[in-house]
Amino acid sequence: MDDTQQGEAVRIDDPRDFPPREDGYQRLWTPQRMSYVLRGNKDGDAKKPHGSECPFCAGPKKSDEDGLIAWRGTYVFAIMNLYPYNCGHLMICPYRHVSLLTDLTDDELFEFEKASALAMDVMREVSHPDGWNLGINQGDVAGAGVATHLHQHIVPRWNGDSNFMPIVAQTRTMPILLHEQREAYAEGFATLAPSHGLPAQAPATGNDTKDRN
Numbered sequence: 098m099d100d101t102q103q104g105e106a107v108r109i110d111d112p113r114d115f116p117p118r119e120d121g122y123q124r125l126w127t128p129q130r131m132s133y134v135l136r137g138n139k140d141g142d143a144k145k146p147h148g149s150e151c152p153f154c155a156g157p158k159k160s161d162e163d164g165l166i167a168w169r170g171t172y173v174f175a176i177m178n179l180y181p182y183n184c185g186h187l188m189i190c191p192y193r194h195v196s197l198l199t200d201l202t203d204d205e206l207f208e209f210e211k212a213s214a215l216a217m218d219v220m221r222e223v224s225h226p227d228g229w230n231l232g233i234n235q236g237d238v239a240g241a242g243v244a245t246h247l248h249q250h251i252v253p254r255w256n257g258d259s260n261f262m263p264i265v266a267q268t269r270t271m272p273i274l275l276h277e278q279r280e281a282y283a284e285g286f287a288t289l290a291p292s293h294g295l296p297a298q299a300p301a302t303g304n305d306t307k308d309r310n
């Protein structure tokens with residue numbers, strides 16, 4: 098094979114030398130991102146929230162409207178996501194500032210999961226989704242935006258809710274304002290919580306005592 102060009106050797110790889118694409122994924126090699134990955138290890142502040150206080154500790158201290166709180170239980174609360182993945186994106190958080198599911202007490206764990214199921218029912222009542230994404234990212238490396246305070250994402254999904262906007266314009270379309278969605282959810286939580294064995298709304302002042310740091 099003549100692999101010279103203007104006197105310099107040009108390397109030509111034979112595709113048969115590569116392993117087959119058995120998992121169906123294509124690989125996009127991005128060595129430039131290694132500097133970001135390494136910076137994350139070296140600089141622990143990289144993924145910490147802006148401002149001094151944890152947003153999930155700060156939220157319940159505000160009014161429901163200002164803190165975007167949709168429901169307050171005994172051990173956990175429901176809060177709207179300020180940067181929603183999809184319209185109506187809600188999170189369930191413990192009042193206590195703990196990072197891992199394994200840090201929860203049995204009572205907290207029980208209400209955490211009960212409240213997640215309740216949230217699905219509330220969404221079903223309020224906005225009739227076709228499905229949900231539920232998930233917990235544990236640790237910076239797993240994608241947790243606020244890794245130090247546990248939160249379960251509950252994202253309603255509708256058939257056809259993803260369009261071209263996120264792909265070509267880095268923009269998500271949100272057909273309802275956050276505070277209107279919160280209001281609708283709050284009503285739904287208050288109505289449906291008792292049928293899940295959960296309080297309709299715990300007194301706002303009572304939550305301070307749950308902060309057992």
Ligand SMILES: [Zn+2]
Binds near residue numbers: 151153155193
């Ligand atoms: Zn916190």
